[in-house]
Amino acid sequence: MAEKPAIRDAIRTQEKILAAAQAEFARRGYDGARVDAIVARAKVSKNLLYHYFRGKEDLYIRILERTYETLRRRQSDVPVNGLDPLSAMIRLCENTFRVFVEEPDVIVMLNTENLYRARHIAKSTIIRSMYDRLSENLREILRAGEEQGVFRKGVDPVELYISISGLGYFYLSNQHTLSMLFNRKLSAPENIEHRQAHLVDMVISYLTRQPEPGDWTPELAR
Amino acid sequence: MAEKPAIRDAIRTQEKILAAAQAEFARRGYDGARVDAIVARAKVSKNLLYHYFRGKEDLYIRILERTYETLRRRQSDVPVNGLDPLSAMIRLCENTFRVFVEEPDVIVMLNTENLYRARHIAKSTIIRSMYDRLSENLREILRAGEEQGVFRKGVDPVELYISISGLGYFYLSNQHTLSMLFNRKLSAPENIEHRQAHLVDMVISYLTRQPEPGDWTPELAR
DNA sequence: TACTAAACTAACCAACTAGTCCAACAAGGA
DNA sequence: TCCTTGTTGGACTAGTTGGTTAGTTTAGTA
Structure with missing residues (x-):
């Protein structure tokens, strides 16, 4: 004691x-x-x-569960209630990115688990029920934004979440090879800041674009 | 025999x-x-x-070099010359995504190398000189688009490349955990197609947005 | 045909790795 | 003092792992 x-x-x-x-x-x-x-x-x-x-694998699964817990906790504690959709979305983007910046262990754990094709997660029932709240949160922001006419219609929340995550995640998870390739130290604080702004810019640009006749649309890609 | x-x-x-x-x-x-x-x-x-x-590590470095060669070859053989900037950019996005889809080994190799903090790449001088052409290509498309008034000004090519890659890479590299979390089989062909369209949509939205007074801009994020 | 260099193999080894067993010690509460 | 719980030490094993030694087979050629 x-x-x-x-x-x-x-x-x-x-x-x-x-x-x-x-x-x-x-x-x-x-x-x-x-x-x-x-x-x-x-x-x-x-x-x-x-x-x-019990052993190495037991320990690993515990850490993996902690990882998802950290992720969920830190992503869900966004106080988006009461904010307008645009601000809420910006907050959510920044928060998602910040988790990856401040908890770099998360990235390696997720990478490792994907190398094993999510074998351990499949066993852990706790983890799989974690993302509902985040998903719901995102859906709500999108709905409000759509209603107020600031966001485009018909955005897939899952697809959007993957994009928000991916824009930050890839930058950080592959920072070592990318830094080498482009001769730019991606981990430098000013570059991290810059990326965060870029990420938000990208997401907001996507959401606020109201495709006009004559514009490019995904259908034209075929 | x-x-x-x-x-x-x-x-x-x-x-x-x-x-x-x-x-x-x-x-x-x-x-x-x-x-x-x-x-x-x-x-x-x-x-x-x-x-x-020589041994395991030697073999690994050889494979890593091959990986980057594949990446560079398949990303550089985009016939963007002669295309208008918008089409060229769309082509580049699709190509980048297609590489990751069709050469899934690349993703694990890059992940592995990042786990080792690019230790092996640092040794290999061949790899580091590979990305100049891609970088130049991208820069040229951006310049043309900017000149013609279809793209916004002052886009950072490196940042954009990381975004294009990240949007596809994360979806694929983390497909196993994400599929579990969102209960959606991301590897299904129709979902891959959908993601590709989403990726292009996102990039084009970003590039074609001309911020107007009153709009959100990255500076407001502070 | 005799010879040689290159292609190839089976068997082995030393080091390492996760995990175990058991005997003991240390601290605090009853 | 005894008992419970937390903790260590060291010796040990069973199975792997990267790498080696010592050798055989094959194709080409002089």
Whole structure:
């Protein structure tokens, strides 16, 4: 119980192990991660890890669940209620991007899970029910915007969410190769800022465009 | 023993090994890939692999170089010359997306390389000089569009390229987790088609928007 | 036919990896 | 003092893994 020593505190110790595991998985992916490295990071004995957790995969799934929890929590706590649709959408875009910027571990975890074709998520029933609120939120903003005539009609919320995410996600997840290719340090704060503005600009441009006769429309692409 | 051809053909054998390596790396990532699995896929002895290649990492770098070569080749062979800027841009968007759709290995290779923070690319001087042409191409389309008044002014080509890629890349790279989350099979052909149209729509909306006084602009985001 | 270089293989190894077992110790509450 | 819980240490195993050694087969050629 004594705060200072933090010794012999089962919960805190488990937390330490989980934190170490997250760092390790986020750095090396599932296969690259080493259990020994996790216990070294957590500064506990290997036995203790196996005392509290079933093993590497169990630990991984826990971290994955935490990842989605972080994602959902941070994306859902947008106070969009009361805002006009445009402001709400901008807020939602910025928030989505900010999560990826501030929680970079999330990106590697998602990448890793996709490499495994969402095998672990399929097992975890908790995760799959998480996105309803976000989805509903987005739908509501779109509906209001459409009603007020500021947004175009018939926007697919799922497609839009994927676009909002993708515009930020790709920039960050592939920053190392892209920085090399374009000789521009994408992780620099001013570039991150710039990307955020670009992302919002893109989404708002898309939503506010009212296709006029003669304009290009997706149908012409065929 | 005597198949018809293809026996004792050094070049073809190396090609077989490389193809097997690509399949394996693209399926499991670097750490997940097994040398034994590669030789099994290629149906050669393990030693032959080590006869032609220095080892796992060497093989990986070769595949990575091939990946970028594919990417560059398929992105650069857009015959945009002679097209009006709008058509050229649409063509470029579709092409970029098509590469990711038709060469899914590329995505995993890029993800893997980013997990390693572009360590291998840094070594490979070939790759880094590849993107100049694409960059120049894009710049030219933007310039022409701007001149003709169909595109907005001052678009950053790098930022735009990242957006075009990201809109398609994220959809595909994270298709497994997203499909689960939104209960929609993103890999279904009709959904792929739909996404392509959405991608183009988004990019064109962004480029053709001429901000008017009173409109939202990125500066308002601060 | 004899020879050689290149193509190819089976078997093996040393290092590593996840996970286990067991005996013991340390801290605090009853 | 005893008991429960948290924790460590070290030795150990069973299975993998990347890589090697020591050798055989085949095709071309002198």
